[in-house]
Amino acid sequence: MATREDCAERDAHDPLALFRARFALPEGVIYLDGNSLGALPKVAVKRAVGVIDEEWGTGLIRSWNEADWMELPFKVGDKIAQLVGATAGEMVACDSTSVNLFKLLAAAFALRPERRVLLTDSDNFPTDNYVAEGIGDFLGDRVERRLVPADEIIDAIDDDTAVVSLTHVNYRTGRIHDMAAINAAAAAHGALTLWDLSHSAGAVPLDL
Numbered sequence: 001m002a003t004r005e006d007c008a009e010r011d012a013h014d015p016l017a018l019f020r021a022r023f024a025l026p027e028g029v030i031y032l033d034g035n036s037l038g039a040l041p042k043v044a045v046k047r048a049v050g051v052i053d054e055e056w057g058t059g060l061i062r063s064w065n066e067a068d069w070m071e072l073p074f075k076v077g078d079k080i081a082q083l084v085g086a087t088a089g090e091m092v093a094c095d096s097t098s099v100n101l102f103k104l105l106a107a108a109f110a111l112r113p114e115r116r117v118l119l120t121d122s123d124n125f126p127t128d129n130y131v132a133e134g135i136g137d138f139l140g141d142r143v144e145r146r147l148v149p150a151d152e153i154i155d156a157i158d159d160d161t162a163v164v165s166l167t168h169v170n171y172r173t174g175r176i177h178d179m180a181a182i183n184a185a186a187a188a189h190g191a192l193t194l195w196d197l198s199h200s201a202g203a204v205p206l207d208l
Contacts, residue, residue: 035171035198084197085207097198098131101165105135108163108192109142115162115191121177122147125167128196132165150175154185161191168206169199176204 011017023039025031031039055067064070077091084091094100105118120132124147136143148156150170157164164186169176179195186193200206 034202080201083202083206085205090208097196098127101128101131101194101196102135102138104194105131105163105165106138108194109135109139112162112190112192115160116142116144117158117161118143118145119153119156119161119164119191120145120147121150121153121166121170123150123170123172124165125171125196125199128165128167150177153177153182157182157185157189157191159189161186161189163192163194165194165196167196167199169204171199176200 022041022043024042024045025039051067055063055069059066068075073092073094074089076093078088080086080093081088081091095103109115109118118132118135120129124132129147132145136145144160146156153164153166164182166177166182168179183193197206
């Protein structure tokens with residue numbers, strides 16, 4: 001079993017250790033909740049002050065064009081694309097994860113109006129399940145929400161499945177869904193897939 005001294009020794013020789021100094025973290029804190037709210041990059045403080053004082057304070061409405069605010073969702077999307085194996089122009093940064101999930105689930109049922117089933121993992125991230133409940137309340141009888149164990153997802157997909165909505169990495173166990181296999185099974189039945197990558201982007205290899 002590894003001791004505290006073993007861990008300290010490994011930390012001392014960690015080639016990524018220098019990155020900790022780039023973030024404003026209290027001494028002694030080990031922070032792992034990057035999926036919900038990442039640690040504050042020190043450079044972000046200076047950048048934020050510049051945006052407030054100059055782009056907003058001086059540029060005012062002109063900054064939508066002069067500071068390129070209009071293009072920021074696409075520029076940020078291109079940066080995120082590099083973390084998930086997508087290509088430039090395929091992603092856009094907007095809203096929160098929950099708001100985006102709701103919008104995309106609504107769009108999925110609009111694209112599959114003849115189908116009723118929203119299939120998800122019974123151990124899915126709680127907020128994602130709340131959103132699934134919300135889309136059921138919003139669309140009423142149009143939606144039948146089915147929750148099944150992770151290892152039964154593929155077998156549960158059928159011709160009445162409108163969308164399979166999953167979190168790629170389980171937030172408690174670290175289990176990773178086989179995205180390619182689930183996508184293929186859904187496509188074979190004409191169903192759509194919606195993936196929440198909040199716990200995997202930048203942490204595990206992805207190739208969208």
